[in-house]
Amino acid sequence: MAAKRYIVHIDLDSFFVSVERKFNPELIGKPVIISGSAERGVVASCSYETRKFGVHSAMPTKQALKLCPDAIVIHGSHDRYSEASRQVTQIIHDAVPLYQKSSIDEFYIDLSGTERFYEPYKLASQLRQRIIKETGLPISFGMASGKTLAKMATNKAKPNGQIFVPHGKELEFLAPLPISAIPGLGESTCNKLYAYGLEKIGDLQRVELRFLETVFGKAGTWIWEKARGIDSGEIVPHSDRKSISTEHTFNDNVSDKKTLETVIISMTEELAGKLRRENKLASCLAIKIRYGNFETHTQQEKIPLTAAEHIMIPGIKNLLSKAWNQSRSIRLIGVRLSQLTTGSYQINLFEDNEERIRLYQAMDRINFKFGDKTVCRAAGMEIGTRNFNPFLKD
Structure with a gap:
């Protein structure tokens, strides 16, 4: 007979809204929408006060305001949400033997085996109360014999509740x-x-x-x-790769700025697509250049958590300008995205409009089905994936 499993799914309720309410308690109890703009943005997160009107995530903000005209629209803050997620992750990391961070505000925990020493549901309840006390964020959880059932239990427990589905x-x-x-x-x-x-x-x-x-x-x-x-x-342990990168070696050394920018745009686009497919976000950009004499230079900078190339590309081009002595030709160029964390592109919804979100989704679907670079920006079309030598670093 198989041993009983105790799987917990944790979800931070209306995460972006809850974080904003910590900084501005006047928002508590009011209808709130996190978005980029009222005219062209999309809903990144919304309070339960707006959901009863039919508002939901990824809905055009303009449409959401027609459904709930009294909603307060707030432009989201990457840094605030990242820091709040980090705090919750640390609490869970310190408290349980095995967990998986499936997004910026969702976790799976495996408490199987702990029943020999402690009642699993009581342990999960205490963990939830600790997170609420130390972060001030509302949180729900479901416990069951498997991941899917635990997630469904969480959805039933919301808002700010908990449910155990006995074996x-x-x-x-x-x-x-x-x-x-x-x-x-x-x-x-x-x-x-x-x-x-x-x-x-x-x-x-x-x-x-x-x-x-x-x-x-x-x-x-x-x-x-x-x-x-x-x-x-199974619960996949929280120990992911920390960076993703790719390099391109030219047949002949290059000193033309347009050619170099075309290559790094193409590489950045490729890596961003990989992040989105793997449900990852990056918070550090880096560029690597190697001159004809094999002298190598790198330059990096911090960015808000993202998996969107339209946010990364300006930073990568700026790093190229900083790292490159334009009087010298380049033999090799590389792009690296690091300080990765698990999380969907939804964290960037408040930066984007509806058209851009749909564009990314369409591009990713086509490239996943037919191969990388089937669809890409015009600036990156001159360089095909067969010229690249991508590698992953743990």
Whole structure:
């Protein structure tokens, strides 16, 4: 018989809004939207007071304000959110044996085995109270036998609550929930299930696996398992690579600024795409140049956490100007993104407008399907990925 698992999913409620309320308590209880601008921005985060009007993340801010005209729009602060996330991460790091940071405001914790010494739910409850006390941020958690079920429990516990789904009670907990509550179940799949009269997870639990496999192929097995709380996904320890980089060696030494900028733009775009695919953000840029005599120079600078090349490219071009003695030709050039942390590009939503977000999403989908550089900026088109020698550094 397999040992019981105790998986905890932690989510900081309305994280960006909660951080802003720490700095300005007058925002407490009021409808708040974190965004770049009221006209062209998108919603990075919103308070529960706005959600009852239908406002949600990634919605155009203009549309959100039509739904909730009294909402207060605030331009987000990278540094504040990064620091708050760091504080929470440190508390969890000091308190538990195994955890995974899945985004800037979400964590998975594996307390399996601790039941021999301590009651896992009590341990998770004490950890939640410690985070609330030391950071002043509201937090919810769900505990269950697997990651997906724990996340669903957290969503049920919000705002600022906690739920434990006991072993053997998985089906009972899931049955009344709508099928849309299953993380990763897309809108089109839900609509297909609705067409068969399947609206609640309990409806899915009564369907035979063979039917779901016939309709959805391999995804049918995934749906069948999620409806039953079956999830063997492991907690990946929080020890990720700290940097990502790429270099390009020229056949002939180069001293033309336009050519060099074309190369570093292309490399920066490639690395930023890798960050987004791996759910990473970088907070340090660096450039490396090697002259014809193999003399090598590097230059770096700190930036707000990002995975967006339109934010990185101006900094990379500036570093090139600082590092390069323009009277000398260059043999090799490289770009490095470091001080990586787990987190989605959502942290940058308050810097961007709706069109830019959609552009990035479309570019990433195409490049993931057909290969890097299938779609890129015109400035980077002259350099193909086959000329690059990317490497990853731990």
